Amino acid sequence: MGRKGCCSALVLLLFNIVAWIEAEVQKTIYFPSQKMTWDKARRYCQTYYIDMVTWDTVDPNLLTTWLLEKDFTKVWIGLHQDPEQSLVWRWIDVKTGEGLTGDDVSGSRDWLLGQAVGASCGSYNSITKKWENALCFLEMSFICYADNLVVVTENKTWEEALDHCREMTNGSFKYDLLSVTNASDYGYVSDRIYGATTNEVWTGLRFLGGEWWWSDRETLDHQEMLPDCPSQWQHCGTFSKYNTTSWTSRDCSERRNFICSYEEIVSQEEKQDSKSG
Template sequence: MGRKGCCSALVLLLLFNVVAWIEAEVQKTIYFPSQKLTWDKARWYCQKYYIDMVTWDTVDPNLLTTWLIEEGFTNVWIGLHQDPEESLVWRWIDVKTGEGLTGDDVSGSRNWVLGQAVGASCGSYNSITKKWENTLCFLEMSFICYADNLVVVTENKTWEEALDHCREMTNSSFKYDLLSITNSSDYSYVSDRLYGATTDEIWIGLRFLGGEWWWSDGETLDHQEMLPDCPSQWQHCGTVSKYNTTSWTSRDCSERRNFICSYEEVVNQEEKRDSKSG
């Protein structure tokens, strides 16, 4: 999304859910930079220009595999590496929520092909065999990065200020708003993205109006029972804990905390009509 260093990248947009015109969803974009790098340099590149290297909870493996084969990519670095303190344990780079793969899991997993090279402690993916492989980290290979449509803001603001902050970032290309988590499959992913927040709870686009809880994108909350049906006079705004995104809490809207915005591409009315008619 206007990032420097992206012009040579091949881009594949993987939408895990259909995006309605008025409904915000978490979207992930996969990038394939043209150069080949070692595993460490590849990860540095992904973190500098995007979010990080791809892990299996950030992509649809079947879609990714199909695209890799079509574009001629066979072996690519992914965000998987050997634990430096436990030689039989492999971990996704997102160690906060990624599950450690023990030696037993590795040897018995249909996703794995283990080589015999000493020091092969970085993970790659073979699109032909559809297997993860342990590979020598100093080899230069193609790699996969990802980004999304979320912005975590570490400034402390009231709920209204947070809403205004997000919406004021809107431009001719992208529309911004406080995040509406309308799909339960996004919960764990959002939790990962909140890891860098400086407050334990973060404002999201939940607001109590007219006797109901609403998302700021205009959708009603499907699980109204998760929040009080008659909150006290001031606790009409919703937060999510960065440690548990499935637990929302009503808070005083005047409290100040971090918040998370999302954005979607602006679609003009003619494009909307063409899409609907198609």
Template sequence: MYIDMLTWDTTDMDQVTKWLVETNYHEVWIGLRRDPEQPLVWRWINVKTGEGLTGEDVSESENWVTNPQPNVSCAAYNSLKKKWYSTVCTEQLKFVCYDDNLELVTENKTWDDAINHCRKMSSSKSKCDLLSTTTSSQFSYVRDRIYNATSEEVWTGLRFLGGEWWWSDGETLDHQGMLPDCPSQWEHCGTMSKYNTANWITRDCSERRNFICYCTEVAED
């Protein structure tokens, strides 16, 4: 129904905690569990592949109520204490999932066809476009979301027009220096790599590859 169970690197936990307290959800399952191959290690579930665990060992984190119990394998979150705690996986608790407004399209299209595809996804309740990644904090998350792309790179909403790099939603690129001031005649469109999203890549707009759309809700009159 959603992308996955909640992990600390996918959401703003201050906002989540506030919502949990307001709704009187004080103990909930989160996507944290013991590594079956390393009994003393606790990791987040792997939202990139949907299977297994990933990331650094968090067993020594200050976010635990107490040190994880030695004979249990799952973790929950106490919203009043703002801490994790370990407990048996068979305990019945409410749980928290997360979702976003991104959609990876695993069809190979040119940049123009990709943006048209995204915009045709719009409805009376939402407006859709090719993804505009305006902050560096979004890079690692988007990289995980495009992991299942069938092309190594995916189109984003980045395009060179009138001597400047623009996002398809009309915003200019904050760091113009990260891309060439005068790209070659055909490389006027931007991609992100599923293996390294630290930088945008300029490509020929007529090339065909996967792409990622995003949708935002339209305010009702």
């Protein structure tokens, strides 16, 4: 059981093309109008968004369609040659914002290697649908991404964390403690909370009426991931920076960091227009 994310769309905003991708954890890809070297492009993405796009943050087919529609042929992506192993290529690591400790993609069929000596940065060709190595000092278009998550590095009880998230709600966006109803997002969330100052962070999980519920009123699909009869105080759920396979029940009065999520507020009129359209 889960919610739908934002509908797919393309809009022109401040000279950037913005594309909302449908997902449980909503991710947004950005095509800045500038052309930069690989290193400058990555610093730009980290400064204004989260990082450069990697293949676990986008739908490659949808991305290719958008690139072709907007006449983007070759773009920088978050792929780089391992500085210590010349034959190994890796995705960038969003955990630290530094280094290249992501999965080794050297043997992938998606590769179309060039012949340039010292071409240690990765790009994507939307026409061939292949990754290509290129000289890092070349200036070309690039792709960044962001999401709808906010990691708060303040220590609060579960109730205080819930109030903190909800008090961030404004006229445009509704905030809440994070509800993750898609198991495929677990690894991504684990990476995103890497900068938390506590090993575990509060999420929107709460034990009520004999069941585990998310704060957005969705039940946890895999109830067996948490005790079906937790002790009197351990009625709140956390997620670990180091364990991406399960949740943990904790005493709701403990104080730790937490993760919020937000979604755009849609009026009843807009909802009705969307349905009729």
